[in-house]
Amino acid sequence: MNWTLEVVPVPVTDLDRSKEFYADRVGFTVDLDDEVAPGVRIIQLTPPGSRCSIAMLQGMPAAPGTKVMAPGTLQGLQLCVTDIEAARAKLAGRGVEVSPVRHLGEAGWADGKGGTWNSFLTFEDPDGNGWVVQEAPSELSER
Template identity: 85%
Template sequence: MNWTLEVVPVPVTDMDRAKAFYADGVGFRVDLDSEVAPGVRIIQLTPPGSRCSIVLLQGMPPAPGTRQTAPGALHGLQLCVTDIEAARAELTGRGVDASPVRHLGATGWADGKGQTWNSFLTFEDPDGNGWVVQEAPSELAER
């Protein structure tokens, strides 16, 4: 049996602002924006080339055995790209405040690209949810 990660809830305060940020700023595709029950709105967005989506929820009660996360409390979600510099240019060109490209060096974080798997940038959504973008070898994208 396969266990696939398909949807990650991202807690936000303003659904329309978050939708605009992820669609227009980050370039995610809007798959769904619907009021599925009275007072319950779901917006699902998917990064280009990904099977895993994010979902923005309003009015949805937590599933049994879970709890809601406060807006801005989600950190460490990671996207992978094959060209980190092009990804940064795309993000900043769309108005996203993305960090410079950095790599992990002998004494901590250093500016610029590193070796394979060692080039990163970060950004936050308007609520402060934090994202990491990592450059992955291009041959992995072809799988």
């Protein structure tokens, strides 16, 4: 049996503002924007080339045994790209405040690209949810 990660909830305060950020600025595809039950709205978006989506929810009660995350508390969700500099340019060109490309060196984080698997950038959504973008080898995208 396969266990696939398909949807990650992202806690936000304003669905429309967040939809605009993720769709128009970050470039995710809007898969769903619907009131699925009275008072329950779900917006689901997917990064280009990904099978895993994010979902922003309004009016959805927590599942039994879980807690609802506060907006801005999701940190470290990671996206992978094959060209970190192109990804940074695209995000910055769309108005996203994005960090410089950094790598982990002997003395900690340093500006510039590192070796394979060692180039990163970060950005936050309007609520402060933090994202990490990592450069992955291009041969992995062909799997």
